[in-house]
Amino acid sequence: MSTSHHKLEMRQITKEFPGVKALDRVDLTVDAGEIHAICGENGAGKSTLMKVLSGVYPHGTYSGDIVLDGEVVEFKDLKASEHAGIVIIHQELALIPELSVMENIFLGNEVVSHGLIDWDRARSLTLELLAQVGLSVDPRVPIKNLGVGQQQLIEIAKALSKDVKLLILDEPTSALNEHDSHNLLELLRGLKAKGMTSIMISHKLNEIEAIADSVTIIRDGLTIERLAKTNGDLDEDCIIRGMVGRALDARYPPRDVKVGEVLFEVEDWTVEDANIPGRMLAKSSSFRVRAGEIVGFAGVMGAGRTELARSVFGRSFGTYRSGTTRLHGKEVKMTTVDSAIKHGLAYVPEDRKTLGLNLLDSIRTTIVSADLDRITPHVLLDEDMEYEAAESFRKSMRIKTPHVNRGVATLSGGNQQKVVLSKWMFTEPELLILDEPTRGIDVGAKYEIYGLINQMAAAGKAVVLISSELPELLGMCDRIYTVCEGRITGDVPRSEADQEMLMRLMTTTTSAA
Amino acid sequence: MTALRTHFGGAGRQFSMLIALAALIAFFQIATGGKVLTPSNMMNLINGNSHVLILAIGMVMVIVVGHIDLSVGSVAAVVGIIVAIALRDWGIPWWAGLLLGLVVGALIGMWQGWWVAYIGIPGFITTLAGMMIFRGLNQYIGKSNSVPVPEEFQTMGAGYIPEFGPVTGFNNATLLLGIAAGAYVIWREVAKRRRAAKVGFAPDPLWVVGIRAGLLLAFIGYFTYLFATGRPGTSFPIPGVILVLLVVLYHTITQRTKLGRHVYAVGGNRAAASLSGVSTRRTYFFVMANMSVLAAFAGMMFIGRARASGPFDGTMWELDAIAAVFIGGAAVTGGIGTVTGSIIGGLVMATLNNGLQLMGVGSDMTQIIKGLVLLAAVAFDVYNKSQGKPSITGLLFRRRPRDDDSDSSGATAGGSGETGAMGADSDNATATSPAPVPEAEARQQPGLPGATQMSHSTPNAQKGN
Numbered sequence A: 001m002s003t004s005h006h007k008l009e010m011r012q013i014t015k016e017f018p019g020v021k022a023l024d025r026v027d028l029t030v031d032a033g034e035i036h037a038i039c040g041e042n043g044a045g046k047s048t049l050m051k052v053l054s055g056v057y058p059h060g061t062y063s064g065d066i067v068l069d070g071e072v073v074e075f076k077d078l079k080a081s082e083h084a085g086i087v088i089i090h091q092e093l094a095l096i097p098e099l100s101v102m103e104n105i106f107l108g109n110e111v112v113s114h115g116l117i118d119w120d121r122a123r124s125l126t127l128e129l130l131a132q133v134g135l136s137v138d139p140r141v142p143i144k145n146l147g148v149g150q151q152q153l154i155e156i157a158k159a160l161s162k163d164v165k166l167l168i169l170d171e172p173t174s175a176l177n178e179h180d181s182h183n184l185l186e187l188l189r190g191l192k193a194k195g196m197t198s199i200m201i202s203h204k205l206n207e208i209e210a211i212a213d214s215v216t217i218i219r220d221g222l223t224i225e226r227l228a229k230t231n232g233d234l235d236e237d238c239i240i241r242g243m244v245g246r247a248l249d250a251r252y253p254p255r256d257v258k259v260g261e262v263l264f265e266v267e268d269w270t271v272e273d274a275n276i277p278g279r280m281l282a283k284s285s286s287f288r289v290r291a292g293e294i295v296g297f298a299g300v301m302g303a304g305r306t307e308l309a310r311s312v313f314g315r316s317f318g319t320y321r322s323g324t325t326r327l328h329g330k331e332v333k334m335t336t337v338d339s340a341i342k343h344g345l346a347y348v349p350e351d352r353k354t355l356g357l358n359l360l361d362s363i364r365t366t367i368v369s370a371d372l373d374r375i376t377p378h379v380l381l382d383e384d385m386e387y388e389a390a391e392s393f394r395k396s397m398r399i400k401t402p403h404v405n406r407g408v409a410t411l412s413g414g415n416q417q418k419v420v421l422s423k424w425m426f427t428e429p430e431l432l433i434l435d436e437p438t439r440g441i442d443v444g445a446k447y448e449i450y451g452l453i454n455q456m457a458a459a460g461k462a463v464v465l466i467s468s469e470l471p472e473l474l475g476m477c478d479r480i481y482t483v484c485e486g487r488i489t490g491d492v493p494r495s496e497a498d499q500e501m502l503m504r505l506m507t508t509t510t511s512a513a
Numbered sequence B: 001m002t003a004l005r006t007h008f009g010g011a012g013r014q015f016s017m018l019i020a021l022a023a024l025i026a027f028f029q030i031a032t033g034g035k036v037l038t039p040s041n042m043m044n045l046i047n048g049n050s051h052v053l054i055l056a057i058g059m060v061m062v063i064v065v066g067h068i069d070l071s072v073g074s075v076a077a078v079v080g081i082i083v084a085i086a087l088r089d090w091g092i093p094w095w096a097g098l099l100l101g102l103v104v105g106a107l108i109g110m111w112q113g114w115w116v117a118y119i120g121i122p123g124f125i126t127t128l129a130g131m132m133i134f135r136g137l138n139q140y141i142g143k144s145n146s147v148p149v150p151e152e153f154q155t156m157g158a159g160y161i162p163e164f165g166p167v168t169g170f171n172n173a174t175l176l177l178g179i180a181a182g183a184y185v186i187w188r189e190v191a192k193r194r195r196a197a198k199v200g201f202a203p204d205p206l207w208v209v210g211i212r213a214g215l216l217l218a219f220i221g222y223f224t225y226l227f228a229t230g231r232p233g234t235s236f237p238i239p240g241v242i243l244v245l246l247v248v249l250y251h252t253i254t255q256r257t258k259l260g261r262h263v264y265a266v267g268g269n270r271a272a273a274s275l276s277g278v279s280t281r282r283t284y285f286f287v288m289a290n291m292s293v294l295a296a297f298a299g300m301m302f303i304g305r306a307r308a309s310g311p312f313d314g315t316m317w318e319l320d321a322i323a324a325v326f327i328g329g330a331a332v333t334g335g336i337g338t339v340t341g342s343i344i345g346g347l348v349m350a351t352l353n354n355g356l357q358l359m360g361v362g363s364d365m366t367q368i369i370k371g372l373v374l375l376a377a378v379a380f381d382v383y384n385k386s387q388g389k390p391s392i393t394g395l396l397f398r399r400r401p402r403d404d405d406s407d408s409s410g411a412t413a414g415g416s417g418e419t420g421a422m423g424a425d426s427d428n429a430t431a432t433s434p435a436p437v438p439e440a441e442a443r444q445q446p447g448l449p450g451a452t453q454m455s456h457s458t459p460n461a462q463k464g465n
Helices: A046-053 A078-083 A101-105 A119-132 A148-161 A178-193 A205-211 A236-244 A305-312 A337-342 A352-356 A363-367 A383-396 A413-425 A443-458 A470-476 A499-506 B002-006 B012-031 B039-065 B072-090 B094-119 B123-141 B151-158 B172-199 B206-228 B238-256 B258-268 B270-275 B280-306 B317-327 B339-358 B363-387 B392-396 B426-430
Strands: A006-017 A020-031 A035-039 A063-068 A071-073 A086-089 A166-170 A197-201 A214-219 A222-228 A262-272 A280-290 A294-298 A319-327 A330-332 A345-348 A431-435 A462-467 A479-484 A487-493
Touching (some): A006 A046, A020 A046, A035 A178, A078 A086, A101 A119, A178 A197, A222 A236, A280 A305, A294 A443, A294 A470, A305 A345, A305 A462, A337 A345, A345 A413, A352 B270, A363 A383, A363 A413, A383 B172, A413 A443, A443 A470, A462 A470, A470 A499, A479 A499, B012 B339, B039 B072, B039 B258, B039 B280, B039 B339, B072 B123, B072 B317, B094 B151, B094 B280, B172 B206, B238 B280, B238 B339, B258 B280, B317 B339, B317 B363
Parallel strands (some): A294 A479, A345 A431, A431 A462
Antiparallel strands (some): A006 A020, A063 A071, A214 A222, A262 A280, A262 A319, A319 A330, A479 A487
């Protein structure tokens, strides 16, 4: 095949961050007029690759070539790549809720005549664009009045207004319901029929199988393989094998499993999105955890694992609709975070810096912050008790710091995570919910965190481990639940679980299992 | 004075301000030929500013939690007029008037706190409205007239502790206060050493303790002497006593109670605080309500000093209080700030006012200078943070390491156990997170085989000392 058939070629792209090679000689070839999918686990390097392509990481900060329509291009910023006809639509939509549809579509690209915005022309152009994406809304309606599905279409209309030649969609259907997803995929097919080339990043393998002409699989910053429909090897099984085909090595400390009685049960838990009425974050989910057991929750980003966990943890997310929780067989109602903590629940959030820590705080004050009553014998906090608690955790958790009076902001990611874990261990919980506890942490620190988790289980605590890394779940858990679109789709003991099976359950959009 | 005392050993920023305050006093003392450090001028300075300093105590909590209160002047004024009229027309005793004022303040505070905490209106807007509403109420209730207040209130606003005991040539009450303060300083050093021993840290070297305690004792001694040798019948003024008591109380609340911790937690990271079981609403409500109670108190002290409540009492007080808080090291974004720091900030402003006045500088120039000082103080902070450097004086006064780890060195940030650690000083702010690696896409290292090695080098920025 000669180069001229390729709309885009990215050759030997290597991108390094201090200490980490995010992309290692990645190749990507997209033919003209096709829909190309990029698959890979979270953290595999997909978004980094797209940022290289769109000039977010400008030319010179990476090595390798980008060849567009047979010519080597060097983008110095996002504007330059847009000028060349490359438009990215991100997972988090970049629309401004308060502005109208047409204002959003022409934001930064205003229709101007004689130095003033020509709103009449903008409006007629908007109507044309909306017709192209099959949307009939008033261009003057504010974006916030539209649903997510419609907003996604507005993004595409916005891209079309920029005379897009290569459309990149990052997880376009992750926030959409089935109906809207279907519409969007139909639109992509329609655009393809008109000659548009698209790249789609997606976790939903059934969608990929349905719509993509070819697939590139990326894993750990490397191109694993390129599958094409014409070769007949593009199916879910091949993709899964490519995505997870990594050998498990001894990255997980051994542990004695001593599982006891059922400690915590959740039954028929249903939660509605607080902002989007009708969108259910958890759909009558039930699960149980035994004392001494580590239970994993697997699912792609946005599947509803975090939402479920936080909703159970004192209803700190979404709007509670129905469901019961039982501790040691007795029903308990925990309507605030405070009451959840009092009942012995602990939740270590996925985002350390925005949800887990006050970065202005010191290590000492952070460790005791979730249970100040414990160091308040009378009216005042007892600072000796505070010091002793902080010191004992510094030693037992091996927090690397000269002094517990240091600010948590001075610590590395792994040590910050140990502080967060200490903070929750200090509350002496019975049930620990760990949400992505090793994200953004280097390998050595990860191993330490795994050891700490094992210790907690050995101490008879029930542990829920939410993770996007399947090897981590397989390495750590006794049992794994899979979650897809707010529904629990599987409950697999470790002995029966493997990555391909989990991946299949995680991407089962219709309820199975 | 407690403000200065308790913060020896505190965060760097407060030291810079303390040094600046001392330098300012020294400068004016020389420039005015010794008119600043005289008993009567010091008494004036305290009587004339304690109401703003009391406002600063409440304001720092409002600012730490992430709001601002513009209504304090108007609240002070409306409480003042209500109390003055009640005392005059209903004939209630002075203490009942005081109580009434505090109750009115609390009601106003609950009103404002409700809008902020439960309706979700930003403090800025709520209190901007309050500023108009309560100013109007003051003038409506008082019919824009001045209403005189009885003698007991005047004592509270500008009086002195009565003379008692043997004739020593000094004011006995002031002497007692000074001795008590000195004893507290010594007791605190002893307690700190005991705790260090108990928790297992190496205590501060004796020379550090000596210098620190010595400086403080000399300072207390000097001011005790100054206040005790005023003209007969004068002492350390009663507003000063009230101020010291309030500072001690609120310093304790902010640093040593659950409530105080919650204020810093909500201001520092609201989401993390609520995931740790803190009720952000209750915290907002308390802080706003408390501010109005303190404003009521300040208003009553002011009408005592002015001997009457008038229609223009309290104008611009909010700005003086806010300036004091920011000069005292609070962050506009919330989460950082201390009661003692704000008092020092307020004293800097007060000294500037006083010194410039004594030098015969007009109010026009005084305002310009005060504005520039506010800008410079905050710019100094911002610059230091962006440079990742603590202030020079902060460096000088940083504590020696006192941990027992053989493998670690580096200066400890924060300060004595009693102060500081909550409010990140410039030290904490220096160490921003290290790597610009986007977390989600940072590729995992393919497993180190049997990655048992855990000894990655200490990641903390080790700063020499």
